[in-house]
Ligand SMILES: NC(=O)C1=CN([C@@H]2O[C@H](COP(=O)(O)OP(=O)(O)OC[C@H]3O[C@@H](n4cnc5c(N)ncnc54)[C@H](OP(=O)(O)O)[C@@H]3O)[C@@H](O)[C@H]2O)C=CC1
């Protein structure tokens with residue numbers, strides 16, 4: 466059976482790879498899904514006949530554009546931007562925008578592909594997209610960010626809209642940037658509309674959207690622990706990243722009684738051996754530049770330059786920074802130190818060999834498709850609020866977020882019969898791929914050939 470799956474996968478990847486030459490991140494994401502879902506496709510004549518997986522591997526369209534703007538010195542700057550409109554089978558194209566120097570077509574293609582499965586798992590009517598630019602906002606002034614946002618939206622605006630394609634934020638694009646982009650779209654379209662989510666509250670955003678991805682990661686992790694008869698209380702939790710997802714995951718983990726022992730950034734890791742206090746967390750999240758590397762002694766935090774957090778013997782690991790941040794060496798360190806639960810706040814944070822090692826070592830892993838779906842889920846709730854000109858209370862949105870994360874856990878648990886680990890637990894990674902695929906493939910078949 467294993468040999469047959471390996472042959473199916475080999476043949477499938479031989480067919481797919483030449484169409485995406487040099488797009489390593491995209492092929493990595495496709496291979497991880499294909500490995501789990503090809504046997505399901507082959508067992509269904511409807512899915513096989515429709516060539517469902519192959520169709521799900523090809524974006525509906527990719528829009529690419531040049532962004533030209535002036536920096537504060539008056540010099541002309543040129544960047545490249547993209548919007549990968551992956552699939553609108555389940556609803557309008559939906560997914561974030563990333564501004565970072567490493568953004569390429571391949572990165573955005575992998576993120577849009579993952580988004581299709583994630584959005585399917587939320588149970589909301591959301592299609593999938595991702596976009597961004599190779600623009601580094603670090604060190605840029607507010608007027609520069611504003612000019613860049615307006616130039617970016619001048620190109621993107623004709624392709625988006627509330628029932629067409631609804632972008633949001635991602636790395637380098639927070640509520641402030643979404644606010645600028647949103648106003649630029651309104652000016653272009655000459656109507657209000659809610660064409661982006663993650664907006665500042667004053668511009669029609671939803672309460673709890675900023676917190677949603679991080680909170681959702683913790684709600685999902687708590688559901689995984691409950692499945693094992695355990696809870697978050699007193700667990701040592703290592704997080705990577707120091708941005709939106711990490712900040713709110715750290716705060717919610719603390720509120721639920723866990724000890725958060727690390728945050729990180731490109732410069733290194735902030736380690737709190739006894740757990741961050743509320744004050745230490747606020748300081749670490751707010752500190753900037755050189756000052757951030759020298760925490761005040763009484764905070765109980767040390768800064769480790771150039772280090773990653775995975776060797777700190779956590780009970781639970783939450784990679785919340787970026788793709789492929791956790792490699793084989795990190796995986797060995799985590800497994801050897803006794804960590805048995807990992808939940809992905811970032812999209813595809815594990816290299817393929819790190820994932821294989823952790824699976825062999827019996828570490829239960831929640832993939833980003835499931836664990837970090839809280840952000841896009843609350844974006845879906847923001848779309849509902851905008852469409853009905855309503856504003857829901859924070860308590861209502863948080864309750865719905867919690868229910869959606871528990872429903873995703875239940876959907877994966879329902880796949881347990883065919884998606885279980887060597888130890889008999891739920892194989893969350895496989896279950897997310899299989900459950901997402903079933904929903905998308907059904908839609909491919911029902912929509913006919915077009
Ligand atoms: N925002 C959202 O709603 C959602 C985000 N995600 C995913 O979560 C992850 C984090 O996003 P978000 O918190 O919004 O982004 P932010 O820009 O707010 O924060 C990103 C964090 O990751 C770190 N980071 C970025 N690139 C690298 C790198 N190459 N190596 C090491 N660290 C890096 C940054 O370090 P530094 O502090 O040094 O800049 C920063 O701390 C991404 O994978 C994103 O796709 C998933 C679902 C929804």
Ligand SMILES: O=C(O)CCC(=O)C(=O)O
Nearest residue numbers: 559560561633840841844
């Ligand atoms: O809220 C959204 O639309 C997108 C969130 C996102 O980019 C993600 O889930 O990776």
